[in-house]
Amino acid sequence: MSGAAERQPMLQVTNLKKYFPIKTGVFSRTTGYVKAVDDVSFEIYPGETFALVGESGCGKSTTGRTILRLQNATAGQVIFKGEDVYAASGDRMRALRKDMQIVFQDPYSALNPRMTIGAAIREIMRVHGIATGNELHDKAEQVLETCGLQRHHASRYPHEFSGGQRQRVVIARALALDPSLIVADEPISALDVSIQSQIINLLEDLQDEFDLTFLFISHDLSVVKHMAERVGVMYLGKLVEVAGKRELYDSPLHPYSQALLSAIPVSDPTRRRERVILKGDVPSPANPPSGCPFHTRCPYAMDVCRSVVPQLRRTDSGRHVACHLIHPPEQHNGDPTTVETRNAH
Amino acid sequence: MLSIREAGVTEILEATMSELLQVRNLEMSYYTNGGRVRAVDDVSFDVKPGEVVGIVGESGCGKTAVSLSILRLLPSPPAKIEGGEILFEGQDLVRLSGERLRRIRGDDIAMIFQEPMTSLNPVYTIGNQLIEAIRLHQQLEGKAVRNRAIEMLKLVGIPRADEVIDEYPHRFSGGMRQRAMIAMALSCDPKLLIADEPTTALDVTIQAQILELMRDLKERLHTAIIFITHDLSVIAEMADRVLVMYAGKIVEQGSVVDLFHDPQHPYTQGLIGSRPSMDVERKRLEFIPGSVPNPLHMPGGCPFHPRCPHAMQICRREMPGETQGENEHGVRCWLHLDKSDDQARPLRAAVGAAEE
């Protein structure tokens, strides 16, 4: 977004890592790590939608969960509204949790089948001290209405709703806490095609009305193009490019971004996209390639790519890219515009 | 390179003259504890040799039911074909049984599924399974079969085919399994390949690989393909002709260009309009109100009427027949049929407010 540089970020993620131990044998010895998130840095500004895209297993959800501390990070820093999330304890953490909500892909498992949806929303509002007594009922019904349901739906159980309606309930429950940031992890992937645009419209309306900031996780690149202002592209636990939506879709710089965007099917049968067809499969994050994680599939891979990890660095145009083609390795030393130095504490 | 059907050129030429598959008024229901689900309801379409026919529709609209009916792979009970014909090169598959059905299924029609693991046997190597399939359908023995299997794996773009052939399916990634499935399906050199959501479980860069492979195979082998997906963009890229299904019925069919540039049915229009476009940026997305109906409580008349912005009195009572436009562009909607003023009265005043 223009002017983003002068504003204070709402969320600042610095060198975030999440390694899952791989345990084998009868004694469950740790024999290695899945580097689900490996040194990821980005920030999100108030009121914007920042999207994380990338293929299955690249670490999008893990990034979202570690930001909210639903899972503890292995290393790194998460600053939300100026407060270090990983330094927060007890009460502070509860307050932060209220202010940072998450909406998952599967609205079926997100709701307790034995609780009416009104009770579920009231429960969470009570826990966070949003309201008491009769006010609880009114507020719960109000938030359902805001999310496109009806007040009388409050007395119904989750199974009485369609998938799209359930996702509305899940969004209402998040909204009931009046959060600033919502992490939406594939919020429409489990829904029927004809329902998806209803939910996208709802999220956008809520964003306008309540000044929400979104971390939007998705593998649907057309939806991301519609929703997001800025986009981070992940590959094997690393951010390989961060750019404004328009810059990224018009001229992706990282070879993986180029391949990913060119792979999107075109919904116009009279047009053909020029396509970069990648060779081979995504390597296992338990055993990622040395150097640039993309070098096994990159059409431009050079010798240096096999040994030196490219860092996410700022380009002249203000985008961030991790690729030796864009930033030849010998120029790295002392480069004042790297993300690392910019975020130095 | 391998050319599976070089020997059969004259056979293709002969067949081009007629339809390969003709499905006529097919009716298929599942009898469940909750009642009867009309999974396929009065479905008719043709597939010409070498043609790619796409079937698109939301989850539960009957796409898989159509393909399982053609292959006669339905679990019975609860499934029952209750009417219609499935003519494959003139033979009615509905009335075929036993050995003759098996022959057609093995030699002429093959299928690939969404989740390749369900059709690959985990206890045998990829090679064993492929060799078995080749032995069944081709007069080859010994070393020749194995070489043929390696050739097939190379054909579908599996690297190091001569080593990989001895590995078990679980060592394969999703994309490689789908390639192995395609190799297996092609090993019988089918005239018709039914691909049911073959890339839905795959990542987009891998999907691009598989679609490229299928396009290439179609060009080279001239196999007719029924390509099933819920993804409109994938259909736009793959199909020559498209069938749009809703609630067990084909509501519109036509050439892929007609369908995307001039959709006639309100459901098709809604589907196309509600996808964010990669080219045009819009402030708000169009949407189809409501949700997909419960198959046990299907609305009467046109099943789309509770969600349709143009619904009229008659839509609630009667399912419209098909009208054919130019270029075999067919649509089933009362907007395109004669009706009285009374029948044409709008069903509801203004639509848009109630989203669900």
Ligand SMILES: Nc1ncnc2c1ncn2[C@@H]1O[C@H](COP(=O)(O)OP(=O)(O)OP(=O)(O)O)[C@@H](O)[C@H]1O
């Ligand atoms: N609890 C866990 N224990 C071990 N490994 C995990 C765990 N959670 C995730 N992983 C691994 O971490 C990597 C990243 O997973 P993550 O769920 O973040 O990916 P994703 O980008 O959200 O993928 P998808 O698009 O499939 O949702 C994967 O290799 C995954 O298998």
Ligand SMILES: Nc1ncnc2c1ncn2[C@@H]1O[C@H](COP(=O)(O)OP(=O)(O)O)[C@@H](O)[C@H]1O
């Ligand atoms: N084995 C089954 N038993 C009962 N009902 C089924 C079975 N398989 C599918 N159905 C029902 O038949 C209808 C069509 O399903 P299907 O052909 O699988 O749809 P699609 O492939 O388009 O998603 C749905 O209502 C579904 O619930």
Ligand code: SF4
């Ligand atoms: S660093 Fe090398 S391998 Fe990695 S994306 Fe750039 S050119 Fe390709």
Ligand code: SF4
């Ligand atoms: S028949 Fe009626 S309800 Fe059905 S799509 Fe046409 S106008 Fe709409």
Ligand SMILES: [Mg+2]
């Ligand atoms: Mg995920």
Ligand SMILES: [Mg+2]
């Ligand atoms: Mg299906």
